[in-house]
Amino acid sequence: MAVETDVLDELRRLRTRVPRLAGSLAATVDGLVLAHDVPDAEPEGLAALTAAALGVAYRMADAAARGEFRELLVRGSQGYIATYAAGATAVLTLLADDRVNVGRLHLEGRRSGARIAELVDTHIGPGGGRHADRIATRETPGPARPIGTLPVRTPQRPAHRPRPRPGG
Numbered sequence: 001m002a003v004e005t006d007v008l009d010e011l012r013r014l015r016t017r018v019p020r021l022a023g024s025l026a027a028t029v030d031g032l033v034l035a036h037d038v039p040d041a042e043p044e045g046l047a048a049l050t051a052a053a054l055g056v057a058y059r060m061a062d063a064a065a066r067g068e069f070r071e072l073l074v075r076g077s078q079g080y081i082a083t084y085a086a087g088a089t090a091v092l093t094l095l096a097d098d099r100v101n102v103g104r105l106h107l108e109g110r111r112s113g114a115r116i117a118e119l120v121d122t123h124i125g126p127g128g129g130r131h132a133d134r135i136a137t138r139e140t141p142g143p144a145r146p147i148g149t150l151p152v153r154t155p156q157r158p159a160h161r162p163r164p165r166p167g168g
Contacts, residue, residue: 003123007035007116014112018105020097022079026116027091029054034090034120041095050083050093057083071109073102084109087117 011024015037023038031051036043057072072083080096082105092113096105 003119004035006119006123008037010112010115010119011035011037014094014108018094018096018100018108020100021094021105022097023095024112025050025093026086027051027093028089029091034116038095046093050091053083054091071106080105082106082109084113085117086113087120090116090120092116 007026011026014024015021023036023041025036025038025043025046026034027047027050028034029051031048033043033047036046038046053072053074054069058069061067061069068085070085074081077098079098080094080100080102082094082096084092084094086092092109094105094109
């Protein structure tokens with residue numbers, strides 16, 4: 001797949017532009033790896049966790065009325081994990097040491113996210129993906145929701161009436 005080579009080239013250029021960058025991963029919002037440069041981590045697991053975190057980040061941005069998801073930053077005792085939107089179908093996750101220049105990380109991460117979005121849209125097409133050409137085996141009931149969002153649980157009425165409490 002040509003997109004993998006182009007995205008991997010972008011990830012390698014990103015590593016040269018950001019000192020103390022430990023690794024990078026481009027994946028679909030569903031958690032499928034597009035390309036990676038993460039020597040000390042399992043890329044498939046990191047992509048799956050990125051997809052899970054992305055779903056929560058989308059919900060948080062929506063619940064707090066802060067607009068569309070742009071980026072997520074996690075700081076651990078040994079460094080940072082930064083996730084940036086790369087169009088509607090892809091995401092960029094960066095692993096950085098604890099002494100990284102966070103401003104530079106954001107600047108270059110945003111630029112690379114935009115570049116990866118262009119590459120994915122050019123090679124795959126917007127809204128496409130690895131399995132976009134497959135015929136769906138079953139239709140999904142219910143209204144469509146934007147990519148990366150989670151369903152909202154609606155409270156139901158209890159099946160029985162609660163017992164009255166003594167003294168109340």
